[in-house]
Amino acid sequence: MITVEHLTYEYPGKRALDDISFNIRNGSITALVGPNGAGKTTLLKCLAALTPPFAGRIFIGDTDILKAPRKCHRILGFLPDFFGLYDALTVEQSLTYFALARNMEKGRVAARVREVADAIDLTEKFREKVGSLSRGMRQRLALGQAMIHDPQVLLLDEPASGLDPEARYKLARLFLDLNRSGKTLLVSSHILSELDQYATDLLIIRQGRIVENTLSLSGEQRERRKLCIRLVSAPPDIVEIAGRFEGVSDPEVTDDTLSLIFEGDDEQQHALLKSLVLSGVSVKEFFVRREGVQEQYLDIVR
Numbered sequence: 451m452i453t454v455e456h457l458t459y460e461y462p463g464k465r466a467l468d469d470i471s472f473n474i475r476n477g478s479i480t481a482l483v484g485p486n487g488a489g490k491t492t493l494l495k496c497l498a499a500l501t502p503p504f505a506g507r508i509f510i511g512d513t514d515i516l517k518a519p520r521k522c523h524r525i526l527g528f529l530p531d532f533f534g535l536y537d538a539l540t541v542e543q544s545l546t547y548f549a550l551a552r553n554m555e556k557g558r559v560a561a562r563v564r565e566v567a568d569a570i571d572l573t574e575k576f577r578e579k580v581g582s583l584s585r586g587m588r589q590r591l592a593l594g595q596a597m598i599h600d601p602q603v604l605l606l607d608e609p610a611s612g613l614d615p616e617a618r619y620k621l622a623r624l625f626l627d628l629n630r631s632g633k634t635l636l637v638s639s640h641i642l643s644e645l646d647q648y649a650t651d652l653l654i655i656r657q658g659r660i661v662e663n664t665l666s667l668s669g670e671q672r673e674r675r676k677l678c679i680r681l682v683s684a685p686p687d688i689v690e691i692a693g694r695f696e697g698v699s700d701p702e703v704t705d706d707t708l709s710l711i712f713e714g715d716d717e718q719q720h721a722l723l724k725s726l727v728l729s730g731v732s733v734k735e736f737f738v739r740r741e742g743v744q745e746q747y748l749d750i751v752r
């Protein structure tokens with residue numbers, strides 16, 4: 451859905467994006483993560499056709515965004531990290547204004563404005579002035595403005611910042627609903643544990659370069675499990691013993707707990723544990739930790 455080829459962006463004296471290339475699958479929710487200053491915001495602004503890059507090409511579907519930025523603005527919605535709202539307008543007026551600015555058919559506007567206000571949980575504030583909204587409500591309204599024209603692609607820069615736990619939970623549900631209706635989402639966030647609830651793909655950026663582009667976290671990547679096996683006492687050669695089993699990688703021992711990465715299905719996991727017990731390893735208890743966005747990110751960045 452989004453194809454980026456050799457994208458380079460420079461601020462005066464600073465190369466923020468350095469010759470990066472990647473693809474984003476149609477119908478995915480891609481988590482864009484990286485340390486402060488990695489280039490996430492710059493990348494999203496380039497993808498949103500707001501900042502022309504120094505070099506490289508970006509396609510949304512078949513459309514070259516540098517050649518046809520306005521066409522791209524119709525098919526994508528962008529929530530920037532810092533956004534402006536019109537404090538003197540009501541929620542209804544704000545959403546209506548953005549719908550009309552996006553050339554939405556007049557007859558459809560009122561219904562769509564109601565629908566979006568409901569999706570972002572601001573129906574109760576529909577007739578209230580934006581200036582009276584709390585920070586989290588303003589964040590949700592900005593998201594509503596970004597999605598008012600029902601775009602195919604949503605680029606969201608820190609959409610959960612300022613939201614309380616319940617609003618974050620609802621936001622994750624909204625992303626999953628949007629995704630089920632066929633939308634493609636690229637979401638930058640520092641809240642890695644929450645990305646796990648909805649991200650299907652992972653894009654890690656560091657110092658302006660892509661360091662990881664994992665497709666389909668929900669597929670084979672999630673079959674990678676981290677097994678933690680507590681032992682009564684760890685024999686000195688336990689790491690070597692564990693490393694001999696098929697599907698096992700990165701075995702290590704800390705405080706009588708053997709942890710390892712295991713790739714395999716439930717039957718194979720059962721066979722592994724049985725073999726460990728039969729070979730005399732004093733297994734006391736064990737548990738499985740799924741490898742999600744957070745673990746993958748920390749593994750890679752470390």
Ligand SMILES: Nc1ncnc2c1ncn2[C@@H]1O[C@H](COP(=O)(O)OP(=O)(O)OP(=O)(O)O)[C@@H](O)[C@H]1O
Pocket residue numbers: 461462464465466484485486487488489490491492493
């Ligand atoms: N207007 C600017 N002028 C000069 N350098 C800039 C400007 N904006 C950003 N940068 C630099 O470009 C790099 C990438 O910044 P960017 O804001 O894209 O990072 P980020 O990954 O979004 O960071 P954060 O997680 O802190 O929001 C940083 O080194 C930053 O200092």
